[in-house]
Amino acid sequence: MSGTLIYWAKDGSNRFKSLRLTVCSEEDRHSRSLASLRRKRLSRILNEALTQGARLSYSDLCMIMLASKATLKRDVSHLRRLGMEVPLGGRVTGGK
DSSP states (O other): OOEEEEEEEEBTTSOEEEEEEEEEOGGGGGOSSHHHHHHHHHHHHHHHHHHTTBOBOHHHHHHHHTOOHHHHHHHHHHHHHTTOOOOBSSSOOOOO
């Protein structure tokens, strides 16, 4: 079970760039809850985008993950509390 998505996002120079993102992976099978699965996918997708030279915004993530902005903000906040770096596009926010 694995699945990738080709997604077009803006890079640092405001040009569109094609990204290959893993939305479904074998490691997802070991998630205990829906929230932990979503957070694992969120972290993986953001890091894959960053390694390919782009940062995703909340709008991008809402479309990719089929989740609300409020849910994703909660997940980002949770990951940051765990000490993870969350590379988001758009305005820069604090690490808390």
